[in-house]
Amino acid sequence: MIDIIKEKIWLGLKALKLKAPPKSKINVEYPKHKIHGDYASNISLNLAKKIRQTPMTLAKKLATHLSADPLFSEVTAAKPGFINFHIANKILYSTLQDINKLGLKYGINYERGAGKRILIEFVSANPTGPLNVVNARAAAFGDSLANIMIAQGYYVEREYYINDAGHQIDLLVESIENELNRLDEIQVEELQEGYKGKYITEIAAHILETEGATIHQLSKRDAAQKIRDCSLDILINDQKNTLSLFKVCFDNWISENELRQKGSVEDVLAYLSETEKIYDKDGAVWMCSSEFGDSKDRVIMRSDGTVTYIIPDIAYHITKYKRGFDRIIDILGPDHHGHIPKLKAGIEILGYKTSLMQFILLQHVTILMNEEKVKMSKREGKLITLRQLIEEVGTDAARFFFLMRKSNTPLDFDIELAKKRSSENPVYYVQYAHARIASIERKARSERIRVQDFKPEYLQRLVHDEELDIIRMLMKYPELITHISSTYDVNLLTSYLIDLAGEFHKYYQKYKIINKRYKELSLARLFLCKAVQTVIRNGLTLLGISAPTKM
RNA sequence: GCGCCAGUAGCUCAGCAGGAUAGAGCAACAGCCUUCUAAGCUGUGGGUCAGAGGUUCGAAUCCUCUCUGGCGUGCCA
Numbered sequence: 001m002i003d004i005i006k007e008k009i010w011l012g013l014k015a016l017k018l019k020a021p022p023k024s025k026i027n028v029e030y031p032k033h034k035i036h037g038d039y040a041s042n043i044s045l046n047l048a049k050k051i052r053q054t055p056m057t058l059a060k061k062l063a064t065h066l067s068a069d070p071l072f073s074e075v076t077a078a079k080p081g082f083i084n085f086h087i088a089n090k091i092l093y094s095t096l097q098d099i100n101k102l103g104l105k106y107g108i109n110y111e112r113g114a115g116k117r118i119l120i121e122f123v124s125a126n127p128t129g130p131l132n133v134v135n136a137r138a139a140a141f142g143d144s145l146a147n148i149m150i151a152q153g154y155y156v157e158r159e160y161y162i163n164d165a166g167h168q169i170d171l172l173v174e175s176i177e178n179e180l181n182r183l184d185e186i187q188v189e190e191l192q193e194g195y196k197g198k199y200i201t202e203i204a205a206h207i208l209e210t211e212g213a214t215i216h217q218l219s220k221r222d223a224a225q226k227i228r229d230c231s232l233d234i235l236i237n238d239q240k241n242t243l244s245l246f247k248v249c250f251d252n253w254i255s256e257n258e259l260r261q262k263g264s265v266e267d268v269l270a271y272l273s274e275t276e277k278i279y280d281k282d283g284a285v286w287m288c289s290s291e292f293g294d295s296k297d298r299v300i301m302r303s304d305g306t307v308t309y310i311i312p313d314i315a316y317h318i319t320k321y322k323r324g325f326d327r328i329i330d331i332l333g334p335d336h337h338g339h340i341p342k343l344k345a346g347i348e349i350l351g352y353k354t355s356l357m358q359f360i361l362l363q364h365v366t367i368l369m370n371e372e373k374v375k376m377s378k379r380e381g382k383l384i385t386l387r388q389l390i391e392e393v394g395t396d397a398a399r400f401f402f403l404m405r406k407s408n409t410p411l412d413f414d415i416e417l418a419k420k421r422s423s424e425n426p427v428y429y430v431q432y433a434h435a436r437i438a439s440i441e442r443k444a445r446s447e448r449i450r451v452q453d454f455k456p457e458y459l460q461r462l463v464h465d466e467e468l469d470i471i472r473m474l475m476k477y478p479e480l481i482t483h484i485s486s487t488y489d490v491n492l493l494t495s496y497l498i499d500l501a502g503e504f505h506k507y508y509q510k511y512k513i514i515n516k517r518y519k520e521l522s523l524a525r526l527f528l529c530k531a532v533q534t535v536i537r538n539g540l541t542l543l544g545i546s547a548p549t550k551m
Numbered sequence: 552g553c554g555c556c557a558g559u560a561g562c563u564c565a566g567c568a569g570g571a572u573a574g575a576g577c578a579a580c581a582g583c584c585u586u587c588u589a590a591g592c593u594g595u596g597g598g599u600c601a602g603a604g605g606u607u608c609g610a611a612u613c614c615u616c617u618c619u620g621g622c623g624u625g626c627c628a
Contacts, residue, residue, distance in 0.1 A: 033572070042570060045608070055608080079571065080608070126628065168628055193627095284626055295553065295624070302626040309628050337555050338623045363556070364622080405564080408556060410621070412563070417577090421590050424577070432590050443587040487568080495565060498575085509583090509592040551590065 002028045002479055004071070005039055005085060012065045013043075018051060030476070037076070037084035038472055045081045055081025092471040093459040099474055099531040107478045107538050112485065113154030119320055120146050122331035123243070124161040127235045128172045128195060130385040131242055133365040134333045137411065139386070140402035140544070141362060142331045143248040144490050147542045152485040157325075159252040161316060164232050165260055166309055171195065173228045179204035180215070180227070203231050242387045246395055247544045254319075256312050264315035265307055268350070272300070277349045289345035298342050313339075314346035321352050328357045331407075334364045360488060363410040365402075393418035396545045400427040403543055404494045426498050430536060431548055433501035437533040438549035440513050440526070447514055449522050451530075458524040466507045467528060473500055477535050481542070490543075497539045504532050 006026045013020035031040040044058035051058065059077035066083070067075040074086040099106045122142030125135045146156045163169075175194035182188050183204055207215070207230050215223055243250070259265075272278050277288045283303035287310070290297050301307050320328045332339070337359075344354045367374040367384050374384060389398050397418040404426065405411045421428050444451075462468065477496070484492055513525045537547040 027568085027570095029568080029570080031571075032566095032574090036571070040570085042609095045570080048608085082571065128628095163628065166628065171627090282626085286626095299626045304626080306626090308626065313628090334556085334622060336623085336628090339628085341554085361556075409564085410557080414563085417563095425590080426576085428590050432588080436588060436591080438588095440587050447587085483568080491565085495575085502575090505591055506593090508587080512587070514587050551588075 001087075001475055002039065005041070008066060008069060008071070009041060009043055009062065009083075012062050013047075015065060016061055018047075021047070031082075031084065036078065036082065037074070037086045039085040039087070041083045041085075042081070044077075044083065048081065059083050087472070087475075089460075089468065092468055092475070093456070093462070095475050096459060096471055096528060096531050097456060099534055100527065103534055104538065104541075106534055107481050107542075108151045108153075109478060109482055110153030112152045112482060113149065115153065115155055116326040117155045117157075117324065118149055118327045118329060119157050119159055119323070119325040120149075120329045120331065121159045121161055121320075123239075123248075124163065125239065126163045126168050127232055127239065128168050129197065129235065130199060130387060131239055132386065133367060133384055133389065133413065134362065136246065136386040136389060136398065137362050137365050137402045138331050138333065139243060139246055139248045140399040141360075141407060141490060144399070144403055144493075144543050145329075145331075145488055147544065148481060148485050148490065148493075151481060151542060154485075157251045158249070159254060160250045162236060162253060162255045162257075163309075164236070164255050165257045165312065169228065169232070172231060173224055175200055176204050176207070176227055176231050177224065180208060183208055199235075203234050206234065207231070238387075242385075242390070245390050246386060246399070254316065256316065259315055259319070260312060264319070265311050268311055268315045268318065268346075269301070269307070271350055272346075275349050287346060287349065289342055289349075292341075292345035292348045294341040294345045298345075310342050310346060313343060314350070317343060317347055317357075318350065318352070321347075321356070326356070329360065330357065331360045331362060333362060337361050360407055362407050365411045365413055368412050368414040369416065389413075389415075396431070397425070397427045399544050400430075400494060403490050406489060406491050426494070427545070428551070429505075430497045430501040430540065431546075432551055433504045434533055434536045434540070434547045435549055435551040436508065437504075437529045440529055444514050444522070444526055447516055449514060449516070449519060449526065451523070451526065453519070454523045454527055455520075458520040459527065461521045461524045462528060464511065466503070466510065467525075470500075470503050470507060470528060470532060473503060474531055474535050477539070493539055493543060497536060497543075500532065500536060500539075504529075 005028045006023050009026050009028070010020050010023050025046075026041065026043055027046070028039055028041045031037060044055045044062060048055040048058055056077060056079075059081045063075045063077040063083050066072065066085075069075075071088060071091055072085050073088040074084075076084050076086075078084050102108075120142055122138045123131070123135050125131055131139070142158065146158050149156045171193060172195055175191060175196070178188050178191055178194060179200050183201075207227060211226060211230065215226060218226060240253075272287065277291070278300065279286055279288070284299045285301035286297045287300045288297055298310060299308055300311050317328070340359050344357070347357070348354050386398075392415055393401075401413055401418050402411065417425055418427070419425075462471075480492060480496055484490060511525070513529060514522050516522075533547075540547045
């Protein structure tokens, strides 16, 4: 609708023989206050100086010209020079029909993305333990964003990078070895840096059970390899299973280990040395990342000849470029932002355009339990896992809560609140609206109010402000999805759904939908409810949350 | 020190594609179920949008500085 109004204004300016600015410069927005109409434009305020007219005169001229358009019931000029548009009821009614005709497709705009290829990498947790709450936030966010981009016609691949190589994995293997020995009652020393926690013991116990007889017959090296393979297998599978419980499904699982085995690391090193942007110092090899926006140069190969994690990471990102994506989105945890300049520098040194890359940083998550912050530490093994969270509050509530805040602000996750089944809990509030409408439909059937008898002209019986306001709100939904696809503010969708559910609950309270004595009115209201339900369902689906018909 | 993110009602936060009177929820109090799900609704109070400058016809929103908090700044990933 916004685009349509922009077009109308542009045509209006032409008709008034004024030099019209490009359509992208014409601003149309939702006014804060209802008296200012459904849409408003500040075009004459912006244009006034250029054409040497007062904003008000121009606004009045445009308003008069545009009021003839059947799209609007009224177009007015207001105080400093705003133009306020009131959408004609007829248009509202036809919007309602569109929504119900389109159903699942309402809010989808395949043209916008035009098949452009986007890669979204998210979660990518180290396979050194179960998924934590920040991973969970990333999972919910990345998955929902992917849904939204797909709904806008982008081709999206969801990708998970498994850091199954490097120092952290060595540490993990050591920790498990140690634990195995302990279970075998062999004297062990406490590891200074090792991983702790119940899951380490469980993995060790599992290995002992399945491989116990043979593992001690292997050479130390082979035993370590065996332990590595087994533990990674267990941990990665656990992550996959947890994610699928969370309704997150990845298209690609990329293993760092495999990348390394294919020689990507050597390739990158070779390319880098050709660029002369690396040098030796203190026995290590450094990359001139400071020339490319990083705050200092970085070590890429340690003095012991092993590479730092940057190199395989650059290698990995090069594969993203080689796979021909138009946009590469990385969703990262709060502790990774120092990582971005290094990675960008490396990519740029190798001659790729970093403009294709976008980074979304998620801030940390604090778990509140009985109004107290739960302290967590991965190394100590004290943490709330995604699995526990799902068991506590369920996938729907967890996903919704993670998506309520803007990605770059910290999030407090109140477990008690997420478990509540009342209006305090926004997930239930929204789902309840959906279920309520389903219930109304059941009632209608039992009252023999049949949807087949509906006729478009009945919609004229929707005359109350509440009814028209709801339609106006439904009309904004497609624009909202488009907006989110460019800002990545998924939280706007959760707030929209809360608002819409609120409007509906109020309406429900005030007016009776089904009334045997007024069949036409009942059918019209039922039609409105159906549209509300459609939008709530479509919105929840994008968020990966179920829309129950009974609660 | 440098970099990133944030600072809006007592609390948790929306709003920040510059716009016309700054919004919710929680908490407090008072109400609403012989009627489509009370997992719901109605009403009442509360603000120097951290502070100071600047850009603009117009700033919570953009720019600069200051203050406060979180994180990063490893030959860890």
